[in-house]
Amino acid sequence: MIRLAWRNIWRNQRRSLITILSIGCGFSAIMFGQSMIHSVQIQLVEKSTGIITGHIRVMNKNCKDLKIPDEDIENPQPIEKALEGIPGIQVFGQRILFTGLISSPITSKGVLVCAVQPEKESKIIKIPQYITQGRFFSGSGREIVLGDKLAEELEIRLGEKVVLLSQGRDGSMAAEAFRLSGIYHTGSTSFDGQIIYVPLVPCQEMLSMQGKVNDFVIRVKGLEQIERVRQEISRVLEPYSEVKTYTWKDVDRELVGIQKFQNGILLVVLVIIFGIVTLGIVNTLLMSLFERIREFGVLMAIGAKPKIILRLILLESTLLGIMGLMFGLSLGSLLIAYFGRYGLPLPIGEALSYFIPFDSVIYLRFSWSRHWVAIVGVFLTSFISGAIPALRASRLIVAKALRHV
Amino acid sequence: MSKPLISLENVTKIYEGSEQMFEYGYFTGNVIKKLKSFQKFDFMNNAALLDVIALKELTLEFFPGEFTAIAGPSGSGKSTLLNIIGALDFPSKGKLFFEGRELSSLSANELADFRLLSLGFIFQSFNLIPVLTALENVEYVLTLQGLPRKKRREKSLQALELVGLKHEAHRVPSQLSGGQQQRVAIARAIVHDPKVVLADEPTANLDSKTSESLLNLMQDLNKNSGMTFIFSSHDALILSRAKRVIQIRDGMLV
Numbered sequence: 266m267i268r269l270a271w272r273n274i275w276r277n278q279r280r281s282l283i284t285i286l287s288i289g290c291g292f293s294a295i296m297f298g299q300s301m302i303h304s305v306q307i308q309l310v311e312k313s314t315g316i317i318t319g320h321i322r323v324m325n326k327n328c329k330d331l332k333i334p335d336e337d338i339e340n341p342q343p344i345e346k347a348l349e350g351i352p353g354i355q356v357f358g359q360r361i362l363f364t365g366l367i368s369s370p371i372t373s374k375g376v377l378v379c380a381v382q383p384e385k386e387s388k389i390i391k392i393p394q395y396i397t398q399g400r401f402f403s404g405s406g407r408e409i410v411l412g413d414k415l416a417e418e419l420e421i422r423l424g425e426k427v428v429l430l431s432q433g434r435d436g437s438m439a440a441e442a443f444r445l446s447g448i449y450h451t452g453s454t455s456f457d458g459q460i461i462y463v464p465l466v467p468c469q470e471m472l473s474m475q476g477k478v479n480d481f482v483i484r485v486k487g488l489e490q491i492e493r494v495r496q497e498i499s500r501v502l503e504p505y506s507e508v509k510t511y512t513w514k515d516v517d518r519e520l521v522g523i524q525k526f527q528n529g530i531l532l533v534v535l536v537i538i539f540g541i542v543t544l545g546i547v548n549t550l551l552m553s554l555f556e557r558i559r560e561f562g563v564l565m566a567i568g569a570k571p572k573i574i575l576r577l578i579l580l581e582s583t584l585l586g587i588m589g590l591m592f593g594l595s596l597g598s599l600l601i602a603y604f605g606r607y608g609l610p611l612p613i614g615e616a617l618s619y620f621i622p623f624d625s626v627i628y629l630r631f632s633w634s635r636h637w638v639a640i641v642g643v644f645l646t647s648f649i650s651g652a653i654p655a656l657r658a659s660r661l662i663v664a665k666a667l668r669h670v
Numbered sequence: 671m672s673k674p675l676i677s678l679e680n681v682t683k684i685y686e687g688s689e690q691m692f693e694y695g696y697f698t699g700n701v702i703k704k705l706k707s708f709q710k711f712d713f714m715n716n717a718a719l720l721d722v723i724a725l726k727e728l729t730l731e732f733f734p735g736e737f738t739a740i741a742g743p744s745g746s747g748k749s750t751l752l753n754i755i756g757a758l759d760f761p762s763k764g765k766l767f768f769e770g771r772e773l774s775s776l777s778a779n780e781l782a783d784f785r786l787l788s789l790g791f792i793f794q795s796f797n798l799i800p801v802l803t804a805l806e807n808v809e810y811v812l813t814l815q816g817l818p819r820k821k822r823r824e825k826s827l828q829a830l831e832l833v834g835l836k837h838e839a840h841r842v843p844s845q846l847s848g849g850q851q852q853r854v855a856i857a858r859a860i861v862h863d864p865k866v867v868l869a870d871e872p873t874a875n876l877d878s879k880t881s882e883s884l885l886n887l888m889q890d891l892n893k894n895s896g897m898t899f900i901f902s903s904h905d906a907l908i909l910s911r912a913k914r915v916i917q918i919r920d921g922m923l924v
Contacts, residue, residue, distance in 0.1 A: 269810075272801035563797040566758055567858065568786025568814050570779050664750075664759035667793070 266573070270580040273553070280549055281585065287545035288589025288647060289596060291538050295639045296597030298538075301609070302531045303632035306524050310488060310513065313520055315391035316456055317379060318513045319482035320491050321498060323348075326509035331516045333362050333377065334479040337434070338508060341478045347501050348481065353494040357483040358385035361468050365431035367411075367461060369419035376415070376461050378429065380468035389484045392449050392462065399423045399447035407467050409443035412457030413450045421445055429463065433473040441471040452625075535639070539646055542589075547650045549585070554578065554654040561658050562666025571659035578658055582651020586644050593643070597636075604629040673770070674731040675865060675898060676755055681764035683725040683750050683921070724750040726921040727764070732900060734865070737892045739901040739912035747921040748902040749870055755900065756789055756868045757781045769865075786814055790859030792869035796851040798843040804830060804854045805839040808861050815862060829857040833887060849880035856884065860891060866898040867891075873905050885911055 274281045314320055323344060325336035338344065341359055348357050361380040366373050383402035387393045392410065393401040402408050409427060421427060426442050433439040443463055451457055469475050485494045491512050499510045514521050554561075561574050608626040724747045732738060732755075740748045753759040754766060757773055766773045768788065776784065785791075798807045808826040817825070830836045833853040843851050852872060859867050869888070873881035889911060892899050901908050909915055917924040 268806075269799070269802065276801050559797065560799060563791075563793070563799070564810075565782065566756070566785060566791050567811050568782055568789075570782040572779075573814070662759065664753040667753075667758065667797075 266577060266580060270577055270584055273557075273577075273581055274584055277553065277556075280552065284545055284549040284585050285589045285592055288542055288586060288643065289592030291542035291545070292590055292593025292639060292643050293597035293600065295535055295538050295643070296593065296636055297600055297629075298531055298534055299632050299635040299639060300597075300601045300629045301627060302527050303635060304605075304627050304629045306527065307488065307630065308627060309520060309523065312391070312451075313517060314513045316395075316451055316453075317390065317460060318517050319389055320485045320488070320513055321483040321495050322511045322513075322516055323481035323483070323498065323502065323508050324511065325479065325507055327507075328479075328509075331511060333364055337474065337477045337479045338481070339477055341476075341481070344481060344502065344505055344508060347505070348483070348498065351494070351497055351501055353485050353490050353497065355484045355486050356385060356388040357481055358382045358389055359465060359478040360386075360480040360482055361465060361472065361474060361478050362480050363431055363468075363472065365429050367415070367419065368428045368430065369421045369425075371420045372418065373430075374415065374418060375459075376411075377459055378431070378468070379460060379462050380465045381462055382465050386462070386482075389482055392451075395449040395451050396447045397450045399445070401447050401449075401462075402464065403446055405446075406464070407441065407443045408446035408464060410447040410449060410462040411445070412460065413448050414454065414458035415461065416445070416448050418458065423448065429461075429471075431472065433471070434477075435473045437473070439471045439473070441467060443467075535642075539642060542643060543646050543650050547653060551654050553581075554658055558658070558661065558666050558669040561661055562663050562669065565661070565663045566667065574661075575655045575659040578655035579648065579651045582647050582655070583644075585651075586647025589647065590640060590643055594640070598631075601629045601631055605631075672733055674767075675734045675736075675769060676730075676732040677767045678728055678730045678754070678761075679765045679767070681725055681728045681730075681754060681761040681766060682723070683747070683754060683759070684762040685722040685724055686762075724921050725754070725761070728921070728923065730916065730923070732866075732898065734898055735892070735896045736914060737889065737899045737912055738914040738916065739903055739908050740916045740918055741902075741904055741909055742918040742924075743904065746919050748918050750921075751918065752868050752870050752900065752902040755866075756791060757785055786811070787862070788865045790862070790864040790867040792852070792855050792859050792867065792872045794871040794874045796843070796848070796855045796875075798851055798854055798858075800843050803840050803842050804835060804846065804850075804857075807843070807854055808857045811858060811862050825861055826857070829861040830854070832860070832891075833857045848876055849884065852876060852880075852884055853887070856887065860895075860897065863895070864897070866900060869899065869901045869903075871903050871905070872901065873903065873908060878907065881905065881907055 322331070323338075324331065324334045325338055327336045328334045345359065348354065359382055363378050363380070365376055365378045367376050383404065387401055396410070397413060399410075401410055409429070416422075419427060423445050426444050428440055428442050430438070430440045449457070465478070469477065483494075483498070485491055495510050495512050502508055502510060564574060565571070605628055608628050610626050612625065728751065740751055742748045750759065754761050757766075757776075760774065768784070773781065773784065799810065802810065805823075805826055808829050809822050812822040812825060827836060827839065830839050833856050835850060835853050835857065838846060838850060843854070846854065859869075867888075873884065876884065885907060888899055891897050901912065903909065
């Protein structure tokens with residue numbers, strides 16, 4: 266029967282090739298779309314978590330605002346100890362995140378201050394890679410690193426001093442002078458104009474928070490390990506009831522929203538492509554069915570049971586589906602491999618960079634968990650598309666089918 | 671006298687609600703029924719569904735080893751009769767027996783099995799599967815019967831040899847002449863040793879010389895193996911060779 270189905274497929278070569286091409290192109294389009302969304306999401310997450318959010322955060326459980334923690338961790342030492350040695354953690358550091366006013370001789374601007382342990386933070390976030398002038402802290406005390414947009418607004422250059430103003434935990438006005446040691450450029454207007462990095466210790470003094478922090482930021486070895494490591498950290502930190510563990514998804518709700526939006530769009534696109542693929546297969550099979558009604562009549566006359574006709578047509582549609590998938594898989598893999606290596610320039614980067622940092626060149630990568638869904642989906646689609654004409658053919662009245670011209 | 675192989679009792683075949691040409695255009699029976707069911711199209715009120723009576727209370731018997739022709743003009747019902755005998759169509763009324771077993775109560779699968787084991791068909795337009803070679807066309811029936819590959823091959827080649835086409839076994843139908851194609855069709859019809867071979871105007875598309883040689887072949891098969899042949903035809907050659915001729919007109923025996 267496979268031989269008969271195979272030859273039937275190649276009986277009308279042009280039509281079968283068009284069907285295989287349409288299934289293949291449809292599938293590779295799905296695969297490409299999936300890969301693009303996957304790569305965009307990974308790049309978004311990597312960049313966003315790499316600038317400030319980090320993968321996992323440990324904060325006071327009473328914090329109302331996870332972006333700028335409003336409650337402190339009074340005794341960070343035992344937590345620091347507990348975090349050491351948890352498998353999966355690549356590096357972690359203590360932080361104080363607070364808002365303040367930065368003033369240069371020219372002007373002042375409200376900023377989000379990220380007080381960090383410079384050595385550790387340089388391994389957690391990617392800011393050192395974005396430094397365009399100077400260094401990400403040289404280790405000489407009261408230094409500050411800020412974005413090029415802010416530096417431009419404040420009209421300051423490397424080595425010049427700025428004053429940071431904020432409110433201490435005791436309610437007093439806190440002010441401290443810092444020397445500009447590095448200027449970074451992420452491409453994101455909001456990041457480059459609003460976030461500054463200073464060393465932790467001088468800030469603790471400035472804010473009357475000696476020995477205290479309000480945030481632990483943790484980097485894990487791979488994005489896929491985040492949830493597992495978070496659970497492990499939560500388990501280890503159970504005795505410390507004042508803190509709670511969060512992932513970047515809890516902190517950066519906007520990014521999660523963008524991901525959901527992208528997934529929604531992808532779903533709509535997939536449904537449309539699936540529809541086109543289905544129409545292509547149904548069309549080909551119906552055409553070949555009407556052309557061969559008399560032949561099915563002959564097969565049934567010589568003793569083929571209706572289920573044999575059903576199987577024959579289903580086999581044809583399945584073979585078409587498999588060939589289409591193989592073609593689509595090769596084409597899709599080639600495209601992804603090519604753009605994975607050389608990058609795919611998109612205008613989306615500039616559009617997004619106003620509110621989140623994003624690269625305008627996407628390096629595609631495979632998303633096999635999604636691709637498998639598409640493979641099964643396209644395969645089932647071709648199978649089900651064959652079922653309609655197959656059922657019709659198997660229910661033909663033999664004498665009527667034989668009269669068909 | 672031996673028991674009848676096939677018997678028809680008061681078989682009537684009516685094609686209900688045939689298609690008609692109206693001043694509004696052409697409608698098939700189903701469309702007319704549908705439009706009438708809406709009761710909104712006044713012009714359909716006068717549309718009568720013409721029932722065509724193809725066979726009218728036919729009672730007939732066929733015995734083993736017959737070489738019989740059903741003759742009659744076009745539209746007389748001879749093809750319908752052959753279709754009913756071959757369980758390709760169902761009588762509207764009456765009963766059909768094969769070796770004493772009534773066929774109307776059988777399911778589609780049981781009827782397929784019956785055709786597979788007991789009948790062989792030869793069609794006017796050969797009706798070979800175009801993508802299969804002559805050998806594969808003949809072999810297909812045995813494949814459906816579930817015979818092992820070696821046995822299938824052997825029997826199919828024997829059948830092709832019998833019709834004088836063993837040397838063309840690996841050609842596809844489009845590479846064969848009309849006469850050769852009909853020989854392959856005969857080989858396909860006899861390869862599984864059926865009890866009856868039904869041939870619907872087998873010589874209609876062939877020249878007289880080819881027709882004669884094919885008829886000789888079928889006559890030999892009838893004589894040597896006792897296989898029953900029932901033809902529907904108005905070809906004088908077939909009628910002259912048939913041992914029995916059943917004349918039919920307007921669905922009735924003449």
